[in-house]
Amino acid sequence: MSRQVVETVEKIALPILQAEGLELVDIEFKKEGQNWFLRVFIDREEKGVDLDDCTRVSEKLSEALDQTDPIPGAYILEVSSPGAERPLKKSSDFKRAIGKYVHISTYEPIDGNKVFEGMLTHYGEDHLTVEVNGRSITLPLAKVAKARLAIVF
Incomplete structure (x- = not known):
C-alpha cells in the first residue's frame, strides 16, 4: 500500500510543485507509533526552500489530497526541505x-x-x-x- 500511496501522491504533487518552481525530492508514507505520516520533501535548485514555500505547498497539496482522497484513513502531512543530508535518488x-x-x-x-x-x-x-x-x-x-x-x- 505504501508504494501505491507514494506514486499517487507524486502524480498529485508534481503539478503543484512545478507551478511553484520547486522540485520533488522524495515522498515517504510510513507508520510511526499510532500515526501514519505522509512526508513530502521539496527543494529549489538555486536557493533552496523556506518556511513560506513549505507552508504554501502544504496548503495546496492538502487541498488536492482532500479532493481526490487517495489515502484511506487518517494521516499527518508534512512538507519540508530535505535538509543537509538530501537523499540522492534520481x-x-x-x-x-x-x-x-x-x-x-x-x-x-x-x-x-x-x-x-x-x-x-x-x-x-x-x-x-x-x-x-x-x-x-x-x-x-x-x-x-x-x-x-x-x-x-
Missing part, C-alpha cells in the same frame, strides 16, 4: 552531487564493505565512483540501496 541528484561528500549503502558487500563515505567523483549510466580515503571505489548502481549527501565534520 540521475539529476547524483549529477548535482559530483564533487560533494556522500554516504552510500549497498545491498551487499563490495570489497568487504556495505557503507561508503567519501567524495562522489563520477556518475555513469550503470555505476558511480566514490573516493574514500584517497582510493577510488566504483559501485554498480544496481547494488546501491541508499544514497545521500553527507555532512563532513
Whole structure:
C-alpha cells in the first residue's frame, strides 16, 4: 500500500510543485507509533526552500489530497526541505552531487564493505565512483540501496 500511496501522491504533487518552481525530492508514507505520516520533501535548485514555500505547498497539496482522497484513513502531512543530508535518488541528484561528500549503502558487500563515505567523483549510466580515503571505489548502481549527501565534520 505504501508504494501505491507514494506514486499517487507524486502524480498529485508534481503539478503543484512545478507551478511553484520547486522540485520533488522524495515522498515517504510510513507508520510511526499510532500515526501514519505522509512526508513530502521539496527543494529549489538555486536557493533552496523556506518556511513560506513549505507552508504554501502544504496548503495546496492538502487541498488536492482532500479532493481526490487517495489515502484511506487518517494521516499527518508534512512538507519540508530535505535538509543537509538530501537523499540522492534520481540521475539529476547524483549529477548535482559530483564533487560533494556522500554516504552510500549497498545491498551487499563490495570489497568487504556495505557503507561508503567519501567524495562522489563520477556518475555513469550503470555505476558511480566514490573516493574514500584517497582510493577510488566504483559501485554498480544496481547494488546501491541508499544514497545521500553527507555532512563532513
